[in-house]
Amino acid sequence: MVNGHLRARVVIGADGANSATRRALGIGPNPPEALAIAVRGYADAPSADRPPEQLIEMTDEGWPAYAWSFPIGDGRANIGYGMLRSKLDELHGGGDGGGRAVLHGTLARMLADQPAYPGTLRAHHLPLSTWRPRQPDGPVLLAGDAASLINPLTGEGIYYALLSGSLAGQTAVTAAPGAAGAVYRHALERELGRHLRHTTLLAGLAGRHRTLMDAAVAAASHRTELFDTLLEIGLGRGTIPAASLARLAVRKLVAGWR
Template sequence: MEHWDVVIVGGGPAGAACALAARRADPSARVLVLDRVDFPRDKVCGDGIAAEALDVLAGLGVDPSSVTDGYPAVPRLRLTSPRGTTVERATARPSYVIPRSVLDARLVAAAQESGAVLRHHHVRQVRPRAGHVELDRAITAGVLVGADGAESVVRRALRVQRNLPTQLAVALRGYAPEPPGQRGVQVIVTTEQRWPAYAWSFPLGDGRVNVGYGELVSGGATRAGLVEGLHRLLPGISPAGLKAHRLPLSTGRPRQPDGRVLLAGDAASLINPLTGEGIFYAVLSGALAGRAAGAGAGAGAAYRRELGSRLGRHLRHSSVASRLSRRPALMDAVFRAAGDDQRVFDAVVALGLADGRLTPRALAGAARRLR
């Protein structure tokens, strides 16, 4: 069998970041990335890239300007609460909106430039063995990283339980002409109807917007219902190429097992339960997994510690915020407080798009607005 030090299943942001980190930690490591399709390829997503995700990539030696080239910064965010309160402000740092067909191809190319090997291969069988992990009776890995998305083959092979319907969202995404007045502004609209549910419209800077709508699977989501919700919250939008995808939320994330098999990104249910954001979690968890891979049999425990240290507190706060957000009146109070105070707005954005926390200032502002 063909042996590699690190094998990564999935060449998206989590897989590419993992390969970059593994090669950076040990330039002699033989790193193989497997993906079942060729690049460039589309991936159903909101396409929003927070500045914090670019920070992680910069720490792996990737020039952020090479990732964002051709796509202008989006400096403002407009939020609408379930009861109609709208707040628009400049974010502390601008975001970018980059189609995944472009982003993923650029990141996997950076991984190849670092010395990782990319191969077109559809993994069907994973078997942990003493001293290595076997894939399809053809490849062995000192450490295997599952970065293969919401329907992860690696996760199933570990017999890790799937997210419950209350911990699983489904979203529909397409592209449409940019509406008047939205240049440079990301838009997120929430609604009491079928709550928790939201729509988004993110400008790419080329005259188009990425638009979508998502809600919990437990609410009985159907394609017709998703399309109706999209048009209800974003009237006048005429998107093309609507595709659906599942979002395993971090409220249902599994415990990373010990051993030589790691899970990163969507495969580890690392999707923000408030916003559906997953790219920051993907590149961060991928980077942590790549660094931990050098521990061999101890990789699982090392990765679990690093993930807990880096994201544990944030994930606890986002889970609490997710439960609190089930009260539309509280969400409305938070949005009004964000309209009053830039620091509350920044805290809300950091909690939903990066690794922020529930701050005393944000909680106090919401409490005042509830009175």
């Protein structure tokens, strides 16, 4: 912690989902429909006589909404459940503590054989890339969650935090301070722009057509190429293949998808 003042040519705000740097730039939080909320805690891992496996179980509460259990190698598992904030607000009607009850209750129901150790569940925000603040001009750069760079299909953000942090660092040492914001904005667009537009499109479709992601995951289970494509879209910087994009555009025209 630093008291007093520091001077810098460029400042990189890589301070997470509740970024103070972002607030200092006058940029507000993501709206509820572009914000996920997840509770995470610890529990006993499934019994040692079973091979360790990572479990992800989807629910019907929109997309992304899932529970997970990841063994961490010492007999415990990292467990949790997350969903869209807007969907959570709909479910609990806005009462005090209602959201907490829904999140904890759903997790307990979905992982009935792995109850969370008392007191370990904590709630976290995940700002999704379907609502990203425009990187301002000037010497302050936002990276990772502070820039709302979490994949809206999967809730994954580590890849985007590392990539944007690296681009921000490169910009900080190469660009003139006054130009840094614009240079970094263009670098992000070059590296991630197409991917971000495609994931926003897919997240919108998945929100309106509940079966879309189920169908995609089911098809991917026996088509390696589709599996790889979905993995890159959900965890990396993958894009929708041109032929599928054309099919989506035609369906959108025919069915009048908004």
